[in-house]
Amino acid sequence: MSNSFSTRLLLWFDQHGRHDLPWQLNITPYRVWVSEVMLQQTQTATAAPYFATFIDVFPSIDRLASASIDVVLHTWTGLGYYARARNLHKAANLLMSKYNGELPMSVSELEALPGIGPSTAGAIVAICTNRRATILDGNVKRVLARCFAIKGWPGSKTTAKALWRKAEQLTPDARVRDYTQAIMDLGATLCTRSSPDCANCPFRAECIAYRTSRCDQFPARKPKQVKPVRTTTMLMIENPQGELLLQQRLSTGLWGGLWSFPEGDAVDDTLLQFDIDSTCVESQARRDKFRHSFTHFHLEITPIHVKLTETPATIGEKPIVWYSPSEPAEIGLTGPVTRLLKEL
Ligand code: SF4
The missing domain is CATH 3.90.79.10 (Nucleoside Triphosphate Pyrophosphohydrolase)
Structure with missing residues (x-):
């Protein structure tokens, strides 16, 4: 279904996708960057008020760079995974010294900044420029693992490779911004972790996990480890x-x-x-x-x-x-x- 995947997803997105998230309004590279970093480990509903506060306190890259780390961490308090805030601050300073206070719009340059992995870099480029770039966040991994019955835990190298390959194959040449938002939306609103709403999914006819009643088996869970x-x-x-x-x-x-x-x-x-x-x-x-x-x-x-x-x-x-x-x-x-x- 590779050919029709993006077409079908975009049709669904036009009718049912989310179009008014705080970071979708007034799109700027800085706002997209901050939102993507927040969404790395936090759900949309929790991230939204923090995003508004963060942008209010640090409205631009130079204001973030010149703020003290204490104020940045204070603004982040309650959101968890504080390395994200420290990395935003570090990266803002690097952007000021190396890039004239602007975010570079290439995946490789973005990936070289602290706290930006390949998926976040892909999302920033796709959303800001509408140029072809691939994302593979937790939501996307779940959709692809289920649709194409990709075995294994996404944290393992082999499975991650298979997922990236599939994600790259499916990324269209046109409407990449919408496609990126659409696949994240599908994962967040329909193809949820514990109770996917397959009846309303545009892929229900082809999705292997759904057709074989194995939605709960994809993606495979992390092998159990007893934490000390x-x-x-x-x-x-x-x-x-x-x-x-x-x-x-x-x-x-x-x-x-x-x-x-x-x-x-x-x-x-x-x-x-x-x-x-x-x-x-x-x-x-x-x-x-x-x-x-x-x-x-x-x-x-x-x-x-x-x-x-x-x-x-x-x-x-x-x-x-x-x-x-x-x-x-x-x-x-x-x-x-x-x-x-x-x-x-
Ligand atoms: S049919 Fe169900 S499991 Fe398959 S992609 Fe859609 S929501 Fe997910």
């Missing part, structure tokens, strides 16, 4: 003004550049790292532990709420802030900090 569990203790150190001590994490590694509670197994030792004498402790209370999951492991967190009788005059060399929940500073917070602050 790591543990940590977080100290919620509160001064008499109700402010909490947050420490900035190193810019590389887990939660790079974000602000979090100090961690350490022994309360007194951790306090000492911040020059806080244990005689200043008014009370300490262990709170319920909880899990925060990452791609490769679970982190089991035990929070300990430590109240101080006075705010220490000095706090050592570490980058810290006394964070007031009622007047929050513009800094990026880790997920567990946001959760614990809400609970307080």
Whole structure:
């Protein structure tokens, strides 16, 4: 069905596709780039309000480049996968120094920028220029795996290769912008992960997974791996003004550049790292532990709420802030900090 695939998809898109997503209005390379990065790991409905805020705070590449990383991470807080925000900021600076503040419109140059993979690069070129370029995001992988019964987990090299080959074959020469949006829409609205609406799908007559009642088998799931569990203790150190001590994490590694509670197994030792004498402790209370999951492991967190009788005059060399929940500073917070602050 290669020949008719794009024609049929575009006919469906003209009637049923999404035409008024925030990033489809007033299309500019910058807006498309930001939206595609947000959509890498976030669904449309969740991304839309963040997109509006992000564009409001950073209306252009140069405004993003000149902003502090703290403000960028603060604007991203709640969206997760913070490497995306750090990469947007890094790439904006590279664009200012190498490309005169413009996004290059070639897949290979875009792919060389931080945080832009082949699919995101293809989407940016196709949507901005209407030139032939291929995308293969999660939605597209699902549609193609089902329609053509492509076996295997899309994260494996062989399956990824087969999917790319198919995606490239099917990409038309004309109306590439619409085709790109259309195939993402079909995956997001009809060919959904758990309950595809095959009755309304333009491919129901040919789709192999549907014809053979195997929609639930494509794409194959990731082989199961038992994630290791790591543990940590977080100290919620509160001064008499109700402010909490947050420490900035190193810019590389887990939660790079974000602000979090100090961690350490022994309360007194951790306090000492911040020059806080244990005689200043008014009370300490262990709170319920909880899990925060990452791609490769679970982190089991035990929070300990430590109240101080006075705010220490000095706090050592570490980058810290006394964070007031009622007047929050513009800094990026880790997920567990946001959760614990809400609970307080
Ligand atoms: S027929 Fe069903 S499984 Fe096949 S592409 Fe359409 S929605 Fe997906």
